[in-house]
Amino acid sequence: xxxxxxxxxxxxxxxxxxxxxxxxxxxxxxxxxxxxxxxxxxxxxxxxxxxxxxxxxxxxxxxxxxxxxxxxxxxxxxxxxxxxxxxxxxxxxxxxxxxxxxxxxxxxxxxxxxxxxxxxxxxxxxxxxxxxxxxxxxxxxxxxxxxxxxxxxxxxxxxxxxxxxxxxxxxxxxxxxxxxxxxxxxxxxxxxxxxxxxxxxxxxxxxxxxxxxxxxxxxxxxxxxxxxxxxxxxxxxxxxxxxxxxxxxxxxxxxxxx
Numbered sequence: 394x395x396x397x398x399x400x401x402x403x404x405x406x407x408x409x410x411x412x413x414x415x416x417x418x419x420x421x422x423x424x425x426x427x428x429x430x431x432x433x434x435x436x437x438x439x440x441x442x443x444x445x446x447x448x449x450x451x452x453x454x455x456x457x458x459x460x461x462x463x464x465x466x467x468x469x470x471x472x473x474x475x476x477x478x479x480x481x482x483x484x485x486x487x488x489x490x491x492x493x494x495x496x497x498x499x500x501x502x503x504x505x506x507x508x509x510x511x512x513x514x515x516x517x518x519x520x521x522x523x524x525x526x527x528x529x530x531x532x533x534x535x536x537x538x539x540x541x542x543x544x545x546x547x548x549x550x551x552x553x554x555x556x557x558x559x560x561x562x563x564x565x566x567x568x569x570x571x572x573x574x575x576x577x578x579x580x581x582x583x584x585x586x587x588x589x590x591x592x593x594x595x596x597x598x599x600x601x602x603x604x605x606x607x608x609x610x611x612x613x614x615x616x617x618x619x620x621x622x623x624x625x626x627x628x629x630x631x632x633x634x635x636x637x638x639x640x641x642x643x644x645x646x647x648x649x650x651x
Contacts, residue, residue: 494599511621
């Protein structure tokens with residue numbers, strides 16, 4: 394699978410949003426100057442959400458995806474590289490599954506990735522919360538490639554820690570399916586592959602369905618993550634406060650608008 398065409402099409406997506414439209418369970422508003430996103434490649438992604446320049450960008454991508462501590466579009470921002478490898482398979486293996494239309498294997502890979510997130514990456518998650526509880530870092534954006542899995546789980550932890558209802562947290566997570574043009578993007582990638590390679594896809598329709606699965610999100614995936622946090626740590630607050638020593642009082646003081 395051509396990584397360049399996938400990257401180009403993901404750059405064209407607008408899976409970028411702040412949390413200013415959400416409320417805590419007791420009705421209080423949230424600050425709008427922390428943003429979740431897919432890869433940041435256009436100034437408009439941010440200008441549609443806030444009217445000021447970003448101070449900090451947290452990049453969750455690994456080096457092979459283009460992650461690092463530079464962003465030419467947002468050159469005035471401080472870029473923090475906080476790489477998280479989602480799942481334990483190489484991009485090459487995933488590409489093979491996509492070409493073969495291995496829908497079940499890709500679904501299982503993503504489920505395992507969300508399950509792994511419940512016990513792994515504690516150092517990165519702790520660092521993320523340290524960054525967002527330093528008010529001088531705001532406005533801040535955090536992102537991965539598509540802004541759905543790594544970004545989605547961190548967003549869920551952040552919102553639940555602030556007291557946003559589980560239903561609203563899941564709705565924010567599922568909003569990715571409205572933001573990423575899954576059908577269109579999967580079709581373009583499949584067409585590119587058909588037109589620019591000599592290999593014939595053995596099951597083109599399955600390959601396109603596998604692409605749609607990889608590009609979108611499923612309710613079951615975020616449920617696996619949240620169930621794992623509850624099972625392993627007794628809930629999000631205990632996980633963040635007891636396991637990672639996150640200052641929840643400070644977090645809420647910064648982001649909840651009375």
